[in-house]
Amino acid sequence: MRDILITLIIFGSLPLILRNPVNGVLMWVWISVMNPHTQSWGFAATFPFAFIVAIATLFSLASSRLPKTLPVSPITYTLIVLILWMNVTTLFAMFPETAYAQWSKVMKIMLMSLVTMMVIRTREDVHRLMWVLAMSLGYYGVKGGLFTIRSGGVDRVWGPEGTFIGDNNEIALALIMTIPLLRYLQLRSAGRWLRLGLGAAMLLSALAALGSYSRGALLAIAAMIVVMWSKSRHKLAGALLLAVLVPLALLFMPDRWGERMDSIGSYQEDESAMGRINAWHMAWNLAKDRFFGGGFDIAEPRAFFLYAPNPHDIHAAHSIYFQALGEHGFVGLALYLLLLGLTWRSAAWIARHSLGRPELEWAQQLATMIQASFVGFAVGGAFLSLLYFDVPYYLMAVIIATRVLVAKRQHTARHAVQGQLESRHPAVRQP
Template sequence: MTDLGLTAFVFGLIALGLRRPFIWVLAYLYVDILAPQKISWFLLASLPISLIVFVLAFGGWLLVDDKRDSRFTLRQALLVVLLIYCGLTTMSADFPVEAAAKWAWVWKAMVFSIFLPLTLRTRLRFESAILVMALSIGAIVIGGAIKTLASGGGYGTLKLFVNDNTGIYEGSIISCMAIAAIPLVWWAAKHTTIFPRGKLTTLFAVALIFACMLIPIGTQARTGLLCIALLFLLSLRSVKHRFLFMAAMGALALVAIPFLPESYTKRMDTIENHQSDESASTRVAVWMWTLDYVKDHPLGGGFDAFRSNRLRIETRAATGQGNNTGVEIQQVEDAARAYHSSYFEMLGEQGWPGLFLWLWIQAMGLWQMERLRSRWRKKAAAPGAEADVQWQAPLANALQQAQLIYLLGSLFVGIAFQAFALMLIGVQCGLWSYLRRIDSPDARVIRARPKLNIPGAVAAN
């Protein structure tokens, strides 16, 4: 039944796109985040459904969609440069076969993030894209949250839709993305015009946010805990009653701690002392190896260049009790360990030029969202402000918060090219272009021009 339901839903979206081609863009967002072809075991699993929807989304926009309001931004141009550079490093990669396998999905995710802003021309389209992104993440999160409440989860043992610990279904990645999605969920609940705003919509949003908060507990990913802490700090900037909010969050944390699994609290203890945990010590060793590697390979080694590393890790663990405590030192050898950091992933694979481009793209997004937030917040607070200027600043704020959470999670997870994160960049580029266009002097003059009611006049199409 699950297979039939997924198949019917995907083909239903494709059918709806025949009438409204933008739905194919939404279908790609859904397919690329949820990966229903991995959940399916029959029809969708046997079709290149991601490629099919990818082609439909581009074809629909190219042949049918109105392109008069589409704008190409500097940030999209930087993404194009990074895409070309990644293609060049793939051609000269240290591990050509493995690099080609990663390039096969990276180029598609990057091209779509460059293309997405061109399709986001109205408020309705922004809302639709945000809702599909949030609800696609939510579909994964809700199931994981239910299993967490039922069993407590476990590191590497929480099973989501698929028995596949890769992509967004990997524990640390879904923990980071679930927390990053929370600002988008809350914005959609407060500003949606697609669903009626009311108690039911708010209740669902609160329940989904709670489910997102449970995922780091179920996966026992330390990254998720840090992302939750950052979300709390970022929220202080926009809430009206900061001290009440802080008190409520503190009380909630105190109430929740006794109910946390013992295995979760023990794993979180390793944040303070990484040398007591082999996984954390390995990450530091890989980062040191990467810094040495780029001394000889400043342009990077292409995708999966980490496969050439050889590591010797020293771990320290306390032994004994009371006055008879000591430190046990162990040396472990390892090889071909992944970067476990987007920053070192970019540095090792794309070298200093690739890391610079990636950081430039990220920094520009934070700056642009801050400018939009400030400008449209003033517009919304102005006396007599209309209802149609109330959603822009909160959306810029939500996108900025989501990006900051992603950037923090990226310190400890190799997700530089993660599809959901690239979609966030695409929506940011679209919002920047759209708001600059409607706020231009010419657009303001057109909006302010009085409408003439001329008998017998026919509106231009």
């Protein structure tokens, strides 16, 4: 039944996609982020839905009257340079066969990220994309939160198998990134029951993140909460709410959860933590030796034999930063950090130029919540191999579109003021 339902939804969306490529991007994001086909058990689990939607979206874009150019933004240019650099490093990959297989997957993500930046241009498009992102991941937050309550926090929360967020650590980080997005939707929703439902989804997502038993998630959610609180207009009420909810959530979790979190301070005795540090040393040494890095997928015995302090402890990078460093060298890491920095700076620009303007309140709220989401990603990503996780790239597209909209609004307002001055004082008109 689930297979049939998913198939009907996706194939039923094709006429809408062909009518407007924005619908294709929204459907692509839903498939790539939520992976609804993984919730089935039959033919839909392996059916190439994403490929079909991508082809339909590209065809719709090519045949539509929408602009075919990317928005002018330092974020866009930096992402393009990073993509080109990834192609260069692939040519010099240590393990060509596995590198090309991963290259194919990553380039599809990057292509659709650029398409998203190309077609998401209006406030309505931005809002719809935020709903799709928040609901796609919020589904697992609500599901995981209820599972944690039912099990008393004893069993771990896992994500959909075979996806970016299948591991317990990865689903935890994804949910932490989702909480600020849900908060934005709550702020922009008028219905009382809808606001209450989004609030419940936020709490359940936080509980699901704790129920993942991810130590990195604990650090990430703490950082994200601090940023959300610092950007709130009601700091006292927020502090009181956190003072009530945080202790309750921590007290709810069993002793084994507390023991695992306590191991953060004694990481030297933890095999998993030491394995990650060994992988970080390997990535650092490899990047110093190879200007182009090792290319995609370097978690291979030969790489660890050549560059790791412990050649027998083979681990994935478990860090977006060391993953970029090991796979694409210091240049790749610099480009990725620049991309994150430009995104943060653009979000700060939006928040600053929207503050105190009622017609742009939505943009100010959106920018600050995306900043909180990126803080969670930046902290939690330090311990996970999620360099190619697509959600941050979609959020970059949202920031680019929102900045363009705010800039246009400012331009229109300046011209309106100038027109009023000229009508009142003809002498100020330019010859």
